[in-house]
Amino acid sequence: MPSDPTLRPDGVRVVHVDEDPPAAWSAAVYLCGPTPTDPRETSWRPAAVAALRERWTGGGTLAVFVPEPSPGGHYPAYADQIGWEEEAMRLSDVVVFWIPRDMARLPGLVSNIKWGTWCGSGRAVLGAPPAAERMEYLLHFADALAVPVARTVEETVRVAxxxxxxGVPRAGGERAVPLPVWRTGPFRRWYGERTAAGDRLLDARVEWFGGAGAQAGAEAAEWLLTVTVAPADGAAPAVTRLLAAQGQGMLM
Known part of the structure; x- marks a missing residue:
């Protein structure tokens, strides 16, 4: 049996807004999009979670961030909700947008802001049914930035x-390095040197991500990271910026 009681045998761990993320995973996905405010309306996220459970074949844990309370739980204070969502998206390998926009019932205006933040991150996947309203602007930038677009929840999950x-097993501060960065040669070389020296990665933040391979997370992707590293000699943690551009990595 899994040691984590919240981890299903399929390897999927759902993390609700009133819960802390697991200490380790192989991949992390955030389910972004409008949440019904009318209790008579059904959320789209259970269907997305079910599709993720059915399709996940990785050998490790898939963390799925759901910005809704756990069964019987409650939403936190508004500022705490925002903070949880921002941190969960920062830690995610893919930010899945499903926007079934209906201006009368489910306008999803906050989703526009989040899309604007993440559409160029190399981690976004956009899903919307053909009948969704006011999607032209989002679809324009999905096309311009080569963000994949799907028309059903199940297809959106498959693309994600x-x-x-x-995935790639990561724990602690490693979770803050998303797969599109982790898989690039410059990061792997830098991190291999640090682990060989006995240093420990405490945290990382992607400040910029781009390049020809950005959307696919290919070797041609370029990035700027701020990393916090605990040296092996016990000295105070050091904050450093790492840049990978034009196929080369360097310290700043």
């Missing part, structure tokens, strides 16, 4: 999982 593949 295609992006992560089987």
């Amino acid at each position: 999982l295609d992006r992560v593949g089987t």
Whole structure:
């Protein structure tokens, strides 16, 4: 039996807004999009979680961030909700947008802001049914930035999982390095040197991500990271910026 009581045998761990993320995973996905405010309206996220459970074939844990309370739980204070969502998206390998926009019932205006933040991150996947309203602007930038677009929840999930593949096991501060960065040669070389020296990665933040391979997370992707590293000699943690551009990595 899994040691984590919240981890299903399929390897999927759902993390609700009133819960802390697991200490380790192979991949992490955030389910972004409008949440019904009318209790008579059904949320789209259970269907997305079910599709993720059915399709996840990685050998490790898939963390799925759901910005809704756990069964019987409650939403936190508004500022705490925002903070949880921002941190969960920062830690995610893919930010899945499903926007079934209906201006009368489910306008999803906050989703526009989040899309504007993440559409160029190399981690976004956009899903919307053909009948969704006021989607032209989002679809324009999905096309301009080569963000994949799907028309059903199930297809959106499939595209997201295609992006992560089987994932890569990460724990602690490693979770803050998303797969599109982790899989690039410059990061792997830098991190290999640090681990060989006995250093420990405490945290990382992607400040910029781009380049020809950005959307696919290919070797041609370029990035700027701020990393916090605990040296092996016990000295105070050091904050450093790492840049990978034009196929080369360097310290700043």
